[in-house]
Amino acid sequence: MSKRETLLRYSAIIRCLRSSAASLKEIKAYLENESNIQGYDLNISARTFQRDLDDIYSLYQIEIEYDYSRKKYLIRIAENGGFNERTLEAFETLSALTVSRDVSKYIDFEKRKSIGLENFHGLLHAIKNRLQLNFDYQSFEQDKPHLRKTNPFLLKEFRGRWYLIAKNLSDGMIKTYALDRLSNPEITKKKFRIPVEFNPRDIFKDSFGIISSVVGSIPEKVVLSIRPDQGKYLKTLPLHHSQKIIIDNETELRIQLKVYIAFDLVKELLSFGDAMKVIEPQSLIEELKEGHKCAFEQYSF
Template identity: 30%
Template sequence: MPINRNALIRYKTLDNCLRNKYRKWTLEDLIDACSEALYEYEGIDKGVSRRTVQMDLQLMRSDKLGYNAPIVVKEKKYYSYDDPDYSITNIPLTDQDLGTLSEVVQILKQFKGFSHFEEIGGMVNRLEDKIYTSKTQSTSVIDFEKNERLAGLHHLDTLYQAIIKKQVIDLDYQSFKAKESRVYKFHPYLLKEYRNRWFILRVAEGVKVHLTLALDRIKDIRHNHLLTYRENNKFDPNTFFGNVLGVTKNAGQKAEHVIFWVDTKNAPYVITKPIHSSQIVLREHEHGVVFQIKVIINFELERELLGFGDFLEVISPKGLRNRIANRMRNSLAYYEEEG
């Protein structure tokens, strides 16, 4: 059954709403969400009718689209999925979907090798592998790094659209340390992936500093039509993150030279997979290799260095060396405790 673009936008919007367990959705709420989505994506300012959304929910429940969505109504008022792990995005691809994807792959492969499209190589390989395994019902021949239980990925498209359309959003966010969520009036600039986890970079209303938030801690996103998007034409992600390992960078923080030693056995791993693009070899001797990188000193850097255990020694700066040493002593104390 062919699906037009507007209907697909409504289905995806309803899916995002019904997956959001932090909010109760009435039929009126779903109608408003669909109307807003069509306005944001297609510029359609005519609201979605009650009957249209009711029919959408009925179709999603049925097998006509292959969704068989477990949509339930609780307290005779609130709509949700009976299965909290369900999403229409998880259903198997149809033959029509596979055919369309195959055509897309063939087009993308024509651009592989061009300098402006260097980053699409991995994407094309992922698509080819997905199509192959779906068509042949066989196991994957490429095992990419992934985290199938990663939360927050359903926010990616909403945030992406907000960035390219320069829209302010109200974002409910709860850090791991906070007991309750708080609302940020958010001017989003950049989506960034680090170690298979996604982050959004933004400037909050009333402040000038950048803040990076993890998508897996976002509870809800709403468009704010009252505020004007604050552009930052001076922001360059390559410059901003060029001296950063990970995503953490405080305002005014300067990069420092970090010098560390790696033993002979493990040095080849660091040479072939540098910790940072600024990495150089200062000297080599029979017991190991001394490296230097120029980076912002942050939590991600410390975690990376600690991951080498006793194979690596931080030589300078002194403050970083002392923190690493203290962390290793604290770790050793756990193992030395009796019981």
């Protein structure tokens, strides 16, 4: 059996179980159908299937377990379900690009510059092993890169870009660094400790984007009214994990969030234009009114 067939089989098993839990008989039927479609022999024995499950976990960290009560196999979703979903998405993309032949003319990738992922592996190593990380950083406010000495805590994605969340050792502040502006990373041998009660992910729990909060502020209830045609997008891709639907009818989608009101959120809401109206709080209403007014004045000649 070729490596291509093995990888295709892994991909087919995962696709089958992403749709729903399935018995071994159902998985074999799915693989037989995929064999006919793709022109490869993806059929397996029960013994090979068990080996495949071990290989899938070893290679992709996708855990498939057997539910004895239902007598079916399923993909185990960890507490951090978002991580599982992104892993599965990445696997599907990689499988399609590397296993299928001559797909470049059928896929149009977004044209963009490097987002700093060449340093991703090293940064992740420093975070996992709690090693002090030094690097040069070019902020938009400075003319040239400056050395940063940090304790790295977390890698965070927002809007297709990646950021390092780390404690700046010069002032003790937790700061956000864009990976595409970070260079010459040095992973030192200096270990650091994280307080037992501190969870870096909690920094952004009530935030939209990469701005964790404004000093002295607290998360606020935000109520938004969205035009129904735009509301469809927000029901499939919520603005924030706290999003709750209050009204959903033919005239509006009204949602409620609990977030810090900061730059990233304001810019996102302004992008909706006349398709969205802030119901509360009043401070956010005034901020958006001012933002729309300034935009309008750009065209007042």
